[in-house]
Amino acid sequence: MQLWLCPLLAFLLGSIPFGLFIARMKGIDIRQHGSGNIGATNVLRVVGKKHGITCLILDALKGFIPTLLAITLIRFEGQNTAFTFHGLLDQGYVFPLADQWKAQTLHVVAGLCSILGHNYSPWVGFKGGKGIATSAGVLIALAPLVVPVLIVAWLLIFLISRYVSVASIGAAALLPFVVIYGSWRHGKLASGEWNKPLFIFSVVIAVLAIWKHRTNIKRLMEGTESRFERKKKAVS
Numbered sequence: 001m002q003l004w005l006c007p008l009l010a011f012l013l014g015s016i017p018f019g020l021f022i023a024r025m026k027g028i029d030i031r032q033h034g035s036g037n038i039g040a041t042n043v044l045r046v047v048g049k050k051h052g053i054t055c056l057i058l059d060a061l062k063g064f065i066p067t068l069l070a071i072t073l074i075r076f077e078g079q080n081t082a083f084t085f086h087g088l089l090d091q092g093y094v095f096p097l098a099d100q101w102k103a104q105t106l107h108v109v110a111g112l113c114s115i116l117g118h119n120y121s122p123w124v125g126f127k128g129g130k131g132i133a134t135s136a137g138v139l140i141a142l143a144p145l146v147v148p149v150l151i152v153a154w155l156l157i158f159l160i161s162r163y164v165s166v167a168s169i170g171a172a173a174l175l176p177f178v179v180i181y182g183s184w185r186h187g188k189l190a191s192g193e194w195n196k197p198l199f200i201f202s203v204v205i206a207v208l209a210i211w212k213h214r215t216n217i218k219r220l221m222e223g224t225e226s227r228f229e230r231k232k233k234a235v236s
């Protein structure tokens with residue numbers, strides 16, 4: 001087992017275009033419909049709710065699984081763990097690193113690679129999705145406490161605006177602030193023990209998510225962005 005296999009595996013898993021496959025099973029080329037995006041929102045919009053939710057879960061899992069694998073296998077010496085990894089360690093499957101920041105960097109690199117795999121999937125001509133579900137999966141593994149805050153923010157923005165893209169951009173922009181607030185709240189900012197690679201990662205994926213939503217931003221400015229309207233109650 002080689003250290004570089006983790007990010008490579010993450011990229012390959014991330015690059016699986018689940019949205020494309022799910023829609024294709026219904027005879028639809030998702031790239032030709034709705035926003036043209038291969039992500040869960042467009043699958044939900046074009047194919048249906050059940051398929052959209054399936055896509056959301058699969059896209060999140062392809063971020064979560066390789067990141068969790070990296071966190072499990074790449075450890076710094078002295079890292080507290082509920083498990084013992086002696087068997088795996090002896091076989092060379094676990095990488096104990098002397099520096100905490102090196103382990104943290106490799107964890108975020110694995111997460112980033114799965115998001116890049118999704119956003120720039122070679123199987124769809126490097127034009128993948130926007131990485132929101134995959135980023136959520138990565139964050140569940142890297143910083144689970146951050147995720148509920150972002151979900152609440154996402155829901156609030158969506159309920160007010162009815163635009164998924166606005167909610168996604170808002171949650172992405174909020175991410176670095178939530179990460180830094182968490183470090184400050186736990187006193188790690190003052191002691192200098194905060195997870196700097198995680199903060200840099202949060203800034204990078206926030207910028208990446210906003211960049212990937214540039215066509216949505218253009219449509220929002222032109223007033224042509226697709227909106228999820230509230231279902232009107234039937235009048236009897």
Ligand code: G3P
Pocket residue numbers: 034035036037039041042130131132133164165166168169216
């Ligand atoms: O996560 C993607 C979402 O924010 C926007 O999707 O299909 O409306 O471009 P879409």
